[in-house]
Amino acid sequence: MAVVSLEGLSKRYGNHLAVDDVSFDVGDREVMGLLGPNGSGKTTILRTLTGYLRPTAGIVRVAGFDVVQEGRLARRRIGYVPEDAPLYPQMRVNEFLAFMGRLRGLDGQKLDVSLGLARKRLGLEDVGETIIGRLSRGYRQRVCLAQAVLHEPDLLVLDEPTNGLDPRQIIEFRTLIRSLAEHCAIVVSSHILAEIARLADRVAILLDGRLLAVRQVKASGSIRLRARTDLAPGIVSALRTAMAGVEIAEAPQAGGMVSLHVSTAEDGAVDQVIARLAAAGIGIVEMSEAGADLEETFLAVTSRKAFH
Known part of the structure; x- marks a missing residue:
């Protein structure tokens, strides 16, 4: 019931x-x-x-x-x-x-x-x-x-x-x-x-x-990070040690920066990443959640008439 x-x-x-x-x-x-x-x-x-x-x-x-x-x-x-x-x-x-x-x-x-x-x-x-x-x-x-x-x-x-x-x-x-x-x-x-x-x-x-x-609601479990290239090994180590099922892809960028795409099956992926990197004392330049399932759904349905 x-x-x-x-x-x-x-x-x-x-x-x-x-x-x-x-x-x-x-x-x-x-x-x-x-x-x-x-x-x-x-x-x-x-x-x-x-x-x-x-x-x-x-x-x-x-x-x-x-x-x-x-x-x-x-x-x-x-x-x-x-x-x-x-x-x-x-x-x-x-x-x-x-x-x-x-x-x-x-x-x-x-x-x-x-x-x-x-x-x-x-x-x-x-x-x-x-x-x-x-x-x-x-x-x-x-x-x-x-x-x-x-x-x-x-x-x-x-x-x-x-x-x-x-x-x-x-x-x-x-x-x-x-x-x-x-x-x-x-x-x-x-x-x-x-x-x-x-x-x-x-x-x-x-x-x-x-x-x-x-x-x-579909949690994407996918996050993009941007940090200094020299911090990448520490980020990878901190996340893989603390979180289950983490996959990380690295893409070098100009100016001594690197972009990391982090995927995990854990709930609350963004909060988990923030907590793990903060505990390790590692600073990043930028973080965004990859995927926008709910955003796309909201924009799609609000552009149509309500159903009954």
Whole structure:
């Protein structure tokens, strides 16, 4: 059974049709990305999915429960992180998480176990007594994620989760989300194509509230690097030592530079390469991901009319 099922979902605000007859399913432990420009209906879909908005038409189910007819049962199975993370900045991390746990019906030993597990999963064990308002934005996002998974939801809903994070925080957050996907289904929205490409198993492409396509996300696993020629042996050694199934082709360039084409079957190839070269202290001039499956798909489907 699908964890999420949308059947003909529509949402109208007065004369404005924000979501127009959208249907898709999300399976257990699957990451589904909602991709589209601002105003494409992503947030409206998420708010309807989580029970904050009532659909104008259609049926939305979470873990088999209708979010309108069986709203309380459906919401118990959802963890939600909206775009502007709702936190109490004057509270300490442990205090806030315990408060949120009690709101979700957890108490006693069950609450203690849930708090410990959430802190461990989200890397919050060293900041438990820190006032939330003094945390970096990256850690505040971790706290918001922790409150969303305290009750072991079947579905985790994330609305633009990497907005405002710096590049390092984005990479760390991406790793956290993939680890959480081992325990539940995830629906994540973004208008940034590269982020969805790194996070999602499948992507629903939206435009003007209409579903254009649902596509499998294909990680290219292929990266092009450009570096000084004298650094090439170190790059090859670092990557082949640390990553499985790596193939590297070298092409000399003018000016003492070399281009390396790196292919690997490992997930998160770009993040892996960045981490390995950083650990080895090797600097490169340029890096790009070869292949653009999702980009090509997005451009192709947004140039056509939506299907129903």
